[in-house]
Amino acid sequence: MENKVLLILVDGMRSDSLAACGHPYIPRLQRESTSTLQARSMMPSVTLPCHMSLFHSVPPARHGVTTNLYVPQVRPVEGLCDYLARSGKRCALFYSWEQLRDLSRPGSLAISLFLSGKDLGYRPATDALVNSAMETMETLQPDFVFLYLGDPDDAGHSEGWMSPAYLRSVYSAWDDIQKVLERLPSCYTVLITADHGGHDRTHGEDCPEDMTIPLFLRGGPFAPGAALGDGVSLLDIAPTVAALLGLPANQDWEGRCLV
Numbered sequence: 001m002e003n004k005v006l007l008i009l010v011d012g013m014r015s016d017s018l019a020a021c022g023h024p025y026i027p028r029l030q031r032e033s034t035s036t037l038q039a040r041s042m043m044p045s046v047t048l049p050c051h052m053s054l055f056h057s058v059p060p061a062r063h064g065v066t067t068n069l070y071v072p073q074v075r076p077v078e079g080l081c082d083y084l085a086r087s088g089k090r091c092a093l094f095y096s097w098e099q100l101r102d103l104s105r106p107g108s109l110a111i112s113l114f115l116s117g118k119d120l121g122y123r124p125a126t127d128a129l130v131n132s133a134m135e136t137m138e139t140l141q142p143d144f145v146f147l148y149l150g151d152p153d154d155a156g157h158s159e160g161w162m163s164p165a166y167l168r169s170v171y172s173a174w175d176d177i178q179k180v181l182e183r184l185p186s187c188y189t190v191l192i193t194a195d196h197g198g199h200d201r202t203h204g205e206d207c208p209e210d211m212t213i214p215l216f217l218r219g220g221p222f223a224p225g226a227a228l229g230d231g232v233s234l235l236d237i238a239p240t241v242a243a244l245l246g247l248p249a250n251q252d253w254e255g256r257c258l259v
Contacts, residue, residue, distance in 0.1 A: 016162075
């Protein structure tokens with residue numbers, strides 16, 4: 001069976017929130033995965049710059065997006081979905097934050113579903129996105145699926161990072177992750193990470209609370225219970241996804257493959 005990849009990103013999920021929220025599925029996933037709780041975000045540790053770095057495997061100094069306002073690249077670097085589509089792979093994005101529409105260029109997505117967390121509420125939007133993503137992976141089985149869970153970032157800004165409301169939101173995100181993984185077709189290798197953390201009611205600084213994120217890699221070539229080495233960052237995800245799908249890294253990417 002052809003290898004496929006699911007990437008789940010939990011917006012604003014600090015590494016230390018995993019133990020603090022106490023979800024029972026997290027230790028199980030650690031046992032089943034190669035993982036680290038010391039992966040690095042990008043500076044500025046802001047949502048759109050971090051996502052652009054993840055999908056383009058270059059720092060903000062190269063892709064040029066330094067705030068949550070998209071600007072076209074002066075010297076364009078091909079993004080993950082554009083590269084995969086050009087290589088004959090089908091990509092699907094499920095997200096609740098509208099600015100993520102700029103992660104790929106027109107024509108590179110086989111499936112795209114946006115439900116506004118701002119207008120519908122992040123929990124109702126997330127519930128619908130999770131259900132749609134599961135159904136899509138069971139029926140159409142795109143080669144690469146990106147599922148965005150935006151609730152914790154919203155709770156962090158509203159109530160504060162590591163507040164009871166924030167930790168409940170992280171717990172709910174892990175309910176979603178467990179739900180997806182327990183129904184996931186066996187052809188999918190899974191990557192789970194965050195874009196950044198946060199402190200007080202904000203993020204964007206070069207401090208451990210904002211910059212330290214988790215990364216789990218389950219299935220395929222990844223050994224259960226193994227630890228990733230030092231120096232892992234968001235830049236490494238696009239080359240790793242490409243390798244899992246049988247492709248070399250794009251020549252312009254700066255990250256390293258973790259396979």
